[in-house]
Amino acid sequence: MSEKKHFVHPYIPNSEPDVKAEMLKEIGVKDIEELFEDIPESLRYRKEMKLPKPLLSEMELKAHFERLLSKNKTCKENISFLGGGCYNHYVPAICDEINGRAEFLTAYAGEPYEDHGRFHSLFEYESLMAEMLDFDVVNVPTYDWTQAASTSIRMAGRLTKRSEVLVSEIVSPDRFDAIKNYIEPVMKITKVNHNMITGLMDLEDLKKKINPEVAAIYFENPSYFGIIENQGEIISEIAHKNGSLSIVGTDPISLGLLKPPSQYGADIACGDIQGLGIHMYYGGATGGFISCRDEEKIIMEFPSRLFGITKTAVEGEWGFDDVAYNRTSFAHRENGKEFIGTASALWGITAGAYLALMGPKGMQELDQHILQKSLYAIKKITAVKGAKLRFTSSQFKEFVIDFTGSGKKVQEINKALLAKGIFGGKDLSYEFPQLQNCALYCITELVSKEDIDKLAETLNEII
Amino acid sequence: MEKNKARLRTNFHQAKWDEEVIFQLHTPGERGIIVPKVDIEIEKEVGNGLSTIPENMRRKEAPQLPEVGQMRVLKHYLRMSQETLGADFNIDIGQGTCTMKYSPKINDAIARNPKASEIHPNQDEETVQGALEVIYNMEGIFKEISGLDRFSFQPSSGSHAILVMASIVRKYHDLKGEGDQRNEIITTIFSHPSDAAAAAVKGFKIITIHQGPDGLVDIESLKKVVSNRTAGLFITNPEDTGIFNSKIAEFTKVVHDAGGLCGYDQANANGLLGITRTKEAGFDMCFFNLHKTFSSPHGCGGPAGGAIGVTSQLQDILPVPLVEKTGDRYHLNYDVPYTIGKTRAFYGVFPVILRAYAWIMSLGAEGLKTVSEIAVLNNNYLLRKITAIKGATSPFSGGKRRIEQVRYSFDNMFKETGIGTHDVTYRMADFGFHMWSSHHPFVVPEPFTIEPTESYSKVELDEYIAGLQQCSDEAYSNPEIIRGAPHQSVVHHIDYSVSDDPKKWAITWRAYLKKHVNK
Numbered sequence: 001m002s003e004k005k006h007f008v009h010p011y012i013p014n015s016e017p018d019v020k021a022e023m024l025k026e027i028g029v030k031d032i033e034e035l036f037e038d039i040p041e042s043l044r045y046r047k048e049m050k051l052p053k054p055l056l057s058e059m060e061l062k063a064h065f066e067r068l069l070s071k072n073k074t075c076k077e078n079i080s081f082l083g084g085g086c087y088n089h090y091v092p093a094i095c096d097e098i099n100g101r102a103e104f105l106t107a108y109a110g111e112p113y114e115d116h117g118r119f120h121s122l123f124e125y126e127s128l129m130a131e132m133l134d135f136d137v138v139n140v141p142t143y144d145w146t147q148a149a150s151t152s153i154r155m156a157g158r159l160t161k162r163s164e165v166l167v168s169e170i171v172s173p174d175r176f177d178a179i180k181n182y183i184e185p186v187m188k189i190t191k192v193n194h195n196m197i198t199g200l201m202d203l204e205d206l207k208k209k210i211n212p213e214v215a216a217i218y219f220e221n222p223s224y225f226g227i228i229e230n231q232g233e234i235i236s237e238i239a240h241k242n243g244s245l246s247i248v249g250t251d252p253i254s255l256g257l258l259k260p261p262s263q264y265g266a267d268i269a270c271g272d273i274q275g276l277g278i279h280m281y282y283g284g285a286t287g288g289f290i291s292c293r294d295e296e297k298i299i300m301e302f303p304s305r306l307f308g309i310t311k312t313a314v315e316g317e318w319g320f321d322d323v324a325y326n327r328t329s330f331a332h333r334e335n336g337k338e339f340i341g342t343a344s345a346l347w348g349i350t351a352g353a354y355l356a357l358m359g360p361k362g363m364q365e366l367d368q369h370i371l372q373k374s375l376y377a378i379k380k381i382t383a384v385k386g387a388k389l390r391f392t393s394s395q396f397k398e399f400v401i402d403f404t405g406s407g408k409k410v411q412e413i414n415k416a417l418l419a420k421g422i423f424g425g426k427d428l429s430y431e432f433p434q435l436q437n438c439a440l441y442c443i444t445e446l447v448s449k450e451d452i453d454k455l456a457e458t459l460n461e462i463i
Numbered sequence: 464m465e466k467n468k469a470r471l472r473t474n475f476h477q478a479k480w481d482e483e484v485i486f487q488l489h490t491p492g493e494r495g496i497i498v499p500k501v502d503i504e505i506e507k508e509v510g511n512g513l514s515t516i517p518e519n520m521r522r523k524e525a526p527q528l529p530e531v532g533q534m535r536v537l538k539h540y541l542r543m544s545q546e547t548l549g550a551d552f553n554i555d556i557g558q559g560t561c562t563m564k565y566s567p568k569i570n571d572a573i574a575r576n577p578k579a580s581e582i583h584p585n586q587d588e589e590t591v592q593g594a595l596e597v598i599y600n601m602e603g604i605f606k607e608i609s610g611l612d613r614f615s616f617q618p619s620s621g622s623h624a625i626l627v628m629a630s631i632v633r634k635y636h637d638l639k640g641e642g643d644q645r646n647e648i649i650t651t652i653f654s655h656p657s658d659a660a661a662a663a664v665k666g667f668k669i670i671t672i673h674q675g676p677d678g679l680v681d682i683e684s685l686k687k688v689v690s691n692r693t694a695g696l697f698i699t700n701p702e703d704t705g706i707f708n709s710k711i712a713e714f715t716k717v718v719h720d721a722g723g724l725c726g727y728d729q730a731n732a733n734g735l736l737g738i739t740r741t742k743e744a745g746f747d748m749c750f751f752n753l754h755k756t757f758s759s760p761h762g763c764g765g766p767a768g769g770a771i772g773v774t775s776q777l778q779d780i781l782p783v784p785l786v787e788k789t790g791d792r793y794h795l796n797y798d799v800p801y802t803i804g805k806t807r808a809f810y811g812v813f814p815v816i817l818r819a820y821a822w823i824m825s826l827g828a829e830g831l832k833t834v835s836e837i838a839v840l841n842n843n844y845l846l847r848k849i850t851a852i853k854g855a856t857s858p859f860s861g862g863k864r865r866i867e868q869v870r871y872s873f874d875n876m877f878k879e880t881g882i883g884t885h886d887v888t889y890r891m892a893d894f895g896f897h898m899w900s901s902h903h904p905f906v907v908p909e910p911f912t913i914e915p916t917e918s919y920s921k922v923e924l925d926e927y928i929a930g931l932q933q934c935s936d937e938a939y940s941n942p943e944i945i946r947g948a949p950h951q952s953v954v955h956h957i958d959y960s961v962s963d964d965p966k967k968w969a970i971t972w973r974a975y976l977k978k979h980v981n982k
Contacts (some may be wrong), residue, residue, distance in 0.1 A: 009830055011565055013920035017780040023844045023921060033834045035843050038707040038740060043739045048606040052600070054827025058569045061825050069578035071593035073586070082583040085808055087625075092496050094533070097539045099762075100575075106549035106566055108761035108898065109558055114892040116478060116953035117546030118763045124485050125974035131526045136974040140764065143619035144808040150549045154664070177804040181630055185642075230517035257513070259522050282594050283584030283809025284816070285766065287746050292976050296965040305764075308968045309484070309975050311832050312955045318484065319957035323968045331659030331903050334669040339660035341622030342754060346762030349540075356485050356536045357495030360525035365498040368512060372501045394515050417589055426585045449502045 009056075042257075057453060075280070078452040080423040083398045083442025085172055086283045087275040089253065090445055091151035092357055095277035097349045108342075112320050113315070117203065118289075119320030122345060123307045125352030129289055132255045132355065132363070133269050134262045136294035139304035141287035141348040145272035146175045148248050148288030149218060151338060154269045155301040156216035157187050157246040158337070164188045166209055168219035168377065169233075170227075173431045179218075187215070196434055199227040199391035199400075201235060205441030210242050216268075220249035225440065226398025227391055228258065236265025238384040252276060252351075254396050256363030257371065268292045278347050281346065287344035287351065300327055303338035366445060370397050373452070374443040380456040381441070386463045390438050397442060401425060404437040406463035414439070422455055469925030475895040476951045478545035485539060489529035495536050527973075532683035542683060544599035546953045548897055550761065554923045556845075557891065557898035558870040559912025560655070560703050562733050562755035567825065570818040579817055584809040588794050594813065595793035598786045601770070601820050602775055608831075609729070609749055610742025611772035616753075616811035617782045618769030621730050622657035623807070624750035625697065627771050628726040628940070629665040630803040631748060631780045632695040635724060638780075638801060645694040645723070651680045653870075654703035656902050659729055674906070678706050678859025685717055693723035700744070701731050703902065703912065704858075705842065705865035708802045715745030724748070724777075732756045733916060734867030737832035741772070748773040753812075768815030782806045834917045835978045838867045839917035841924060845869070848928045849913065852935045854879060858907050868914035872907050882938035882945050883909045889956075890937070894930045 008016045014023065020032075029035060036044075057059040075088045082088070099105065103117065112119050128140040142148055153165045165183065169191040180189050193205040201219060210217070217239045229235075236246035244363060247268045248261035253275045261269040273287040274280070292298045297437040299306065308323035329336035358366065378399055383389050386406030389399060403410055414424035425439035432438070441453070480967040500506075505874055513521075531539070555563035573579070582591055596616065602614040618624035626951045629648065633851060636645040649670045659666050659669045672684045679702075685934050696718040701707045709712070715725040727749035733756045741749040753768035761767075773781060783802045784795035795810070846869050850857050854876025857869050877883035884900045888911075891898040901910035961967035969975035 009826065009833060011567060012830075012833055012917045014841060014917070015833055017507050019921050020837075020840065023840055025841045027840075027847050029843075032840055035839050036707075036866075038709050038866075039739050040709050040712075043709075043712060043743050045610075045737060045740050045743065049828040049831065051604055051607055051831070052824065054830055055824050056827075056830075058825075061821060062573065064824065065821060066576070066578075068596060069573075069576050069593045070597065071604070072578045072582050073590040074581035075583055075586075076577055076581045078590075080583055080586075082585045084585060084865040086584050088581075088583065094496075094537055094540070096575075097537070098544070100571070101541070101544040102546040103547040103549040104573070104763050106551045106555075106760045107547045107563055107763045108550065108555075108563060108572030109764065110548050110897045111888055111892065111899075112957055113889060113949045113952040113954060114553075114897050115763075117543035119483075120482070120546065120681050121543045122542065122763070123970075124972075126755075126970055127484070127486065128528060130971040130973055132527050134526070136977070137970045143514070143623060143765075146805075146808050147619065147623075174808065176804045178806050178808075181804050182626070182664070183804060184666075185633070228517060228520050229465040229519050233519070246597055250665050255522065255526060257516060257522055259520050264519075265523075279580035280583050281580050282582045282591065282813040282830055284488075284811055284813030285580075294741045294970070294977075299965070299970070306970045308962060308970050309972070310961045310969075311958045312847070313958070314955045317481070317954050319954050320964045321957055321959055321968055323962050326963070329656045333656045334659035334663035336656070336660055338664050339578075339622045339626070339657045340738040341655075341657050342752075342761065342767035343618050344619075344762075344767075345763040346766060347762060352485075353540050354538065355528055356531060357533065358528065358538070359493075359495055359526045359530045361494065361530070362496060362498050363528065364525055365500075365975060369498055369501055371512040371515065372505055372509050375512050375515065376505045378503075379508060394517055394520075418590070423583065423586055423590075426573075444499070449505055 013250045078423055080420045080452065081425045081441045082423050084426045084440050086280050088280060088444050088446050089275045091277050091279055092354065094357060095350050095354055099346050104346060104349055119307050119350060121318050121349045123309055124349040125205045126307065128352050128355040132252050132260065133291045134260045135269060135291040137299060138171060138289055138291045139302055139306055141273060141289055141344040142304055143343050144286035144288045145249060146178045146394050148270035148290050149175065151245045152180045152270045152290055153179065153183055153216055153218060154338060156247060158301050159297065160215040162215035164190060164213045164215060165191045166214055166217045168194065170223050170225055171220055172224045189354045199225055200229055200393055201231060203231060203234060206238060206242065207297050207373060210238060213352045214242060214244045216245040216247050218247045221249060222254055222396045225391060225400045226395040228396055232264030238276035239421055254367060256367035258396065273347060273351040278350055279413045285347060287347035300324060301337055302327060305339050305340065333426060369445050370443060373447065373451050375397065377452045380452050384456055384459045398427065398440055400438050400440055408463050410437055410439045413462055417458060420458050421459060465924045469922045469929055471926060471929040472895050477953050480542040480546060481540060482542045486529045488531045488535055488539065491530055493532040495531055495533045499582040502764050538559055538744040543681055553895055553897055554919055554927045555897060556913055556915040556919060557896060559914035560731065562914060562916055564916035565918040566758050566760035567822065570821040573821050574814045574817050595786050597820055598818055599788055600795050604823055605770050605772055607812050608736060609772050610740040611638040611749060612775040613778040613781060613957050614768050614770055615781045615785060616816050617806055618750065618771050619807050619812060620767035621750060621769050622661050622754040623769045624769035625657050625661035626664060627782060627806050628748055628750065629662040629667060629696065631777055632724050634801060634803050635777065636694055645692055647692045649659045649688055649696045651698055651702060652906055653704050654697065654699040654728055655730055658697040661957045667694060680706050682710055682713055682717065685714055689717055689721040691719045693718060696723050696727055697726045697728060699728040699731055701866040705868040706859060706863055708868050711744045719771060730755060733869060734835045736798045736835040737828060738835050743856060744810055748779055753815050753819040759815040759818040766812050766815050768812040770876055837917040842867055842869060845913055845915055845924060847901055849931060852932050854935050854938060868912055870901060870910055870912045873909040873911065874937060876938050880938040880942055882942050884911050885935045886945045890945045891930055892935050892949040892952040896927060896930050937973050
């Protein structure tokens, strides 16, 4: 018992009995209990919480987690064709080095003086992303693409004072669901159909559904199915003629070769930065960007932090600061724009480092690499009897394979693939009733030719 | 060996590299990293691939990213990191409400394990049993900490958890057919700004009640605003003043009697672990910030992570999926009858959940209670010492103890010397400290909020106090040195005049060039 009393936890220096006694004396109380006197006895918890036995030594803790995590099978140990919003791209060593730096990892909300580097690096993230997007404004990242899209739509609602958004029906159902939850009941969400042969937006349906209450049209390019939408300009025009905004969700990694949304009429572009030098983490390492022209009216609707560059009292010194801070809920609570708090800044810094390393040539070469490999994969997979490419339009990185001809369900196919160490494409049967027996395949640079060949061979054996 | 003593770092100087903006490092032709070419066989099969991109979707000009060699990119980022004052470097107690505690390195090492970082959210459940077990076990732990019945770790942050709470409140009243009528959320001025702001996003009208002379909202003010329009109450306790509202159970009763739900903002829970729980205070739901109380590092502003808990009455409204255990297998459950649906991509901020779990496992029930006890001890020690500094007060003291933080005021000093909180925050940087004012509005004039957590030794707390003492001394004897501060930080007085001027502000380098260089 007395031994227990004298246990000093390495994370809690002042649990050392002499120090504790000295501090209590300074405060003028005998026991720590007295410091809780404002909590009524009826609210005091007098039992001991039933928590697992602690692993007090670092050694035991480490061993415990190694055992626990070893139950996972990773995309490194297997061949993965999974995408759908979380991507297994190559992470340059420098990205891990930078976001592992204790300064960046453990800083939070310092002033632009002692945290100059935080402001500087996030300003650069905004600037590098702006080049990818060919827009002049990018936010300090929010949680994920879903949040970025939701906020973009709410921004459009406030800008136009309208309350409906038309959303492409081939947005991931999870994202659609979360957008819906975020915008209701203030706004209403309506789906726009796509042509289920080409995968492109059905413009007739769009024209039918657009009306004076529509604040924005939201679509993604490349879409959830990897389809390159080539009617962006027309869609934006339809939006603008109606006084609505055109909002486009995009995968920034595609923009080495693909036109950014700004170049086909988008007013706001949004998406996720996870693919830019950040590991997958079970889908938990996301970061959302929102980007637009340098137009006061739109900028004033951002809930996010926006870091800007400025000068200091010393000639030649760069300084950084929040731009238009008064928009935020930090400044005006419920009268600010939506809300702001801790989100995904470290991933923003990481994505900045990634783009700085890649440079213009790196991004172009990477996109070509992915494009060629996915074309190869399409060729190999569709050579398997019973596997067809579902949509006729051009694709980037992801594509939908229809296994109807095989007479097998995706679930069965994926189970058989898994037995051979292959994570088959995501089963779309549950998400889209029109896509029974279809799977979403994703090809990144980390999938090798041998991996693709092995997939094709294995599919041949299975179906 | 002689015992360590507090010493103010008057010779401190933060790293200052006078570093360029990355675009200024552009040297055409340099490369940061090589992307491999595809195998020759692939090229033979599919050609260069480029022609498959529809003509009108081909990017004509490459993105104007800078071209910089690898070592220079690295150096650039390392220099910027050195110009950032992480919690690992300073006595980071000046950012009250944010719980800047030690984030143990072992937890980062655990999170860096490829077995955690290289898993995809759409993998077969059989292949992610470890990840699901982490989330499942965390739920069990949070049920104990709060006394509530079910938890989801899907919220991306504390503010996002408030949005989830607001979504649950709306759904609950919709299901009862009172959704249109019950459109008001009540909160208090010393609750986090997001308690008001995130609830407003869900279309609620916000009613903010203010504190009485003792710093607390009295029950009568609450009774005045509850009605059949009340959807719910979102309240922090202890509030940002660090004062525990001892009548909290009466508050929840008043709101329940009016037909509303109660959501406990437990962002300030660092002094409450094993001391008092959500359940006994009568709340229907609550949330915790995994990056505050549960130590996941703040990452310059994220990744954050939230845990939302509810009583059994609300469990069928939680976001999907929940994690369940059948036999010895873990799985994702989407079959939640009245779910508000998805609220973020995938299942939550996994690396943050994992680090928080590791932190809890390194402490256990007794350790968590010690965390809270020592955090409260440290705070009340500081209260004693800081209020002894000339010009500093702790409004609403009235002999009250404080839990884990205190909102102080330099109003007296400001009135007597013209030196206020903002001046002090700049001067504190000269000694290697960070000090923050407070959330707006400044109900407490010239506010600053100090939260020592359990992580810092008495000697370190004394060092911080010496910094505040030095600022006070200077305010009364040599205010000019404060007005010119910071002197020893990375940069000097920033020109804030551009930040609110649309003609001058520049949120990106290209905007800067357009507005200030190539006008």
